[in-house]
Amino acid sequence: xxxxxxxxxxxxxxxxxxxxxxxxxxxxxxxxxxxxxxxxxxxxxxxxxxxxxxxxxxxxxxxxxxxxxxxxxxxxxxxxxxxxxxxxxxxxxxxxxxxxxxxxxxxxxxxxxxxxxxxxxxxxxxxxxxxxxxxxxxxxxxxxxxxxxxxxxxxxxxxxxxxxxxxxxxxxxxxxxxxxxxxxxxxxxxxxxxxxxxxxxxxxxxxxxxxxxxxxxxxxxxxxxxxxxxxxxxxxxxxxxxxxxxxxxxxxxxxxxxxxxxxxxxxxxxxxxxxxxxxxxxxxxxxxxxxxxxxxxxxxxxxxxxxxxxxxxxxxxxxxxxxxxxxxxxxxxxxxxxxxxxxxxxxxxxxxxxxxxxxxxxxxxxxxxxxxxxxxxxxxxxxxxxxxxxxxxxxxxxxxxxxxxxxxxxxxxx
Numbered sequence: 497x498x499x500x501x502x503x504x505x506x507x508x509x510x511x512x513x514x515x516x517x518x519x520x521x522x523x524x525x526x527x528x529x530x531x532x533x534x535x536x537x538x539x540x541x542x543x544x545x546x547x548x549x550x551x552x553x554x555x556x557x558x559x560x561x562x563x564x565x566x567x568x569x570x571x572x573x574x575x576x577x578x579x580x581x582x583x584x585x586x587x588x589x590x591x592x593x594x595x596x597x598x599x600x601x602x603x604x605x606x607x608x609x610x611x612x613x614x615x616x617x618x619x620x621x622x623x624x625x626x627x628x629x630x631x632x633x634x635x636x637x638x639x640x641x642x643x644x645x646x647x648x649x650x651x652x653x654x655x656x657x658x659x660x661x662x663x664x665x666x667x668x669x670x671x672x673x674x675x676x677x678x679x680x681x682x683x684x685x686x687x688x689x690x691x692x693x694x695x696x697x698x699x700x701x702x703x704x705x706x707x708x709x710x711x712x713x714x715x716x717x718x719x720x721x722x723x724x725x726x727x728x729x730x731x732x733x734x735x736x737x738x739x740x741x742x743x744x745x746x747x748x749x750x751x752x753x754x755x756x757x758x759x760x761x762x763x764x765x766x767x768x769x770x771x772x773x774x775x776x777x778x779x780x781x782x783x784x785x786x787x788x789x790x791x792x793x794x795x796x797x798x799x800x801x802x803x804x805x806x807x808x809x810x811x812x813x814x815x816x817x818x819x820x821x822x823x824x825x826x827x828x829x830x831x832x833x834x835x836x837x838x839x840x841x842x843x844x845x846x847x848x849x850x851x852x853x854x855x856x857x858x859x860x861x862x863x864x865x866x867x868x869x870x871x872x873x874x875x876x877x878x879x880x881x882x883x884x885x886x887x888x889x890x891x892x893x894x895x896x897x898x899x900x901x902x903x904x905x906x907x908x909x910x
Contacts (some may be wrong), residue, residue, distance in 0.1 A: 528830035528901055529849050531757075533885075535750045535791070535899050536834060542749025543836065543892050545576035545712055548740040549583030549646060552710050558736060561708060562588065565642035569593065569705070571633060572607075573655055574648030574724050575616075575837050575893035576712045581607045584644055591644075594633045596626050596654045601889050618668060619656030627657035627694045630727075637705035643728075645700070645707055649714035649837070649893035651724025652685060657693040667691045678771065678801030681715055685725045697721070697730035707735045713742040714797065714836075714895045716767055743767070743795040743895040746836060750793060750899065759901075760790040768796030768896065772811045773869060776818030776833070779898060783819075783829050786902035797895040800841070800872060807873025810841020812896050813848050817874050820850035821865055827852060828903035834885050837893040843875040845884040847896075857881055 552558065562568055568588060572581040573596040581595045585606050595607045598616035614626040637643055658667050667688075674687055689696035700707050709728045711720040718739045721729040729737055751761050768775055775798045783792055798811045816833040823829055834840070834847025855865050861880055868877040878884045 524903070525830065525851060525853070528851070528903065529832070532830060532832040532849065532899050532901060535753060536832060536885075536897065538753035539746035539750040539897055540836065540890055540892060543712065543741045543746045543894050545579030545648065545741070545892050546583040546586070548712065548745075549580045549710055550586050552738055552740045553584065553587040555738070558708055558738075561642050561706060561736065562644075565706075566640040567592070567637065567642075569633065569637055569641065569643045570646070571630065571643055571728070572596065572646035573630070573651040573727070574646075574712070575601070575650035575889070576648035576891060577646060578602065578604060578607055578611075579891045580646035580648065580710065580712065584646060588644070592636075594630060596630065596651070598650055598654060598889075601891070614654040614656075616650050616653045618672075619653045619664065621664075623654055623656035624664060627655040627699075630655060630694065630699055631657075631702050634699060634703040634705075637703050639704040639706075641705040643703060643705045643707050645709040645728035647709060647720075647724045647726075647728060648712040649724060649895075651727060652688045652695065655694050655699065655724075655727055659691060659693045662691055676802045678799040680769065680799060681797055682719075682722055685715070685722045689725045692725065694727050695725035697726055697728065699727035700730035700732070700735075707732070709735070709737045711737070711739045712892065712894060713739045714893050716769065716796070718742045741892075741894065743836070743897070746894055746897060747793050747795050750897070754791045754793075758789070760787065762786065762790055762792045764792070764794035768794050768798055768898065770798060772798035772800050772814040773818035776815035777822045779815075779831075779900060780819040780822035783823070783831070783900045783902060784826060786829075786900070788828075788902060790902045792898075792900035792902070794898040794900075795895060802872055805871050807871050808842045808876065809872050809874035810835070810839075810843050812840045812846070813843055813874035813878060814869065814872065815896075815898065816848040816850045817865060817869050817877060820854040821869070823850065823852050824855040825852055829900065830903065831898065831900045832885060833896065833898045834887075835896045836890060838887040838890040843884075845875065845878070845886045846890075847885045848874075848878040849883045849885060854881065854883065
């Protein structure tokens with residue numbers, strides 16, 4: 497995603513933005529959004545999977561394993577599989593490879609020949625075929641070989657082979673019910689691993705080769721064995737496992753960009769978690785206490801507990817709408833909540849923008865924000881306001897981010 501401003505234009509936009517002292521007008525709102533987009537772009541660049549893998553492969557221990565191997569294979573799976581594979585090719589050249597991608601994600605020419613596409617977010621027969629293809633790929637390597645395993649979020653759905661005695665329908669039903677209850681990604685991936693013939697290290701156990709697993713983490717604590725349900729983290733002596741980028745890596749990059757723009761930074765110490773609507777309200781209350789020219793940064797992954805009635809939306813949209821309700825009438829606050837992968841739940845957007853005027857604008861269009869939140873039908877609300885943030889697939893996946901900009905220190909409501 498290209499940078500949106502030249503340095504001079506960014507400085508001018510900031511001066512105009514922070515001079516504003518009321519609920520954001522349309523021109524000021526536009527300037528705030530462009531700045532928030534730029535910070536999101538910086539965060540995405542900070543978790544670039546191609547660069548992360550290239551850098552990781554410089555490590556002496558990994559280089560030594562590759563040099564000593566009779567043959568090196570490359571296996572990649574997840575939303576960041578294409579970029580991670582390109583990073584591997586840049587360091588190792590063309591090798592026997594298999595790259596499992598979500599349907600609809602681009603496969604650049606270098607990886608096209610070894611690319612397999614499977615369903616996401618829910619597995620189907622294509623996910624079963626992909627898992628069986630992966631098992632055949634791993635079985636071809638011997639004990640003198642090394643398989644470089646590049647794992648990112650989304651692998652759980654892309655590689656779905658039910659354990660013996662179970663079925664794909666039963667597995668999907670169990671995971672869906674747990675997800676609707678508001679379970680965390682950790683709980684979901686543990687369940688997926690327990691029902692799978694390839695997750696929880698079982699894919700890795702199909703080969704006698706040594707494994708180097710590089711992980712782009714979207715889980716709390718960056719526990720490699722839980723990313724994508726850990727198909728290649730088997731705990732065998734001689735294997736190496738490294739986390740090459742995470743949610744925090746993106747926030748680090750956004751923070752560096754914001755500091756160069758002269759902003760103060762307040763970064764959440766705890767990872768975003770729990771109900772999305774509660775997290776949105778909490779962040780909105782905290783943003784009211786920010787000083788002028790301050791950016792609040794937060795990252796993680798919340799959950800949405802669905803009832804019997806629900807529409808189209810996702811975690812970031814729900815967080816944003818709850819924050820907008822809390823911020824109604826507040827001066828000079830602009831927020832962007834968005835997923836790093838470019839897709840939020842059942843919405844085709846990454847997230848949404850909100851500010852102190854969002855709810856009033858919605859009511860003028862006869863939208864009911866409380867009802868939209870209650871029905872988990874947030875996509876329609878933001879689409880009507882043209883407040884959706886749409887990027888398309890970003891080629892990476894490290895969870896969600898929230899950027900809150902305080903342009904005016906006054907806390908009055910109107």
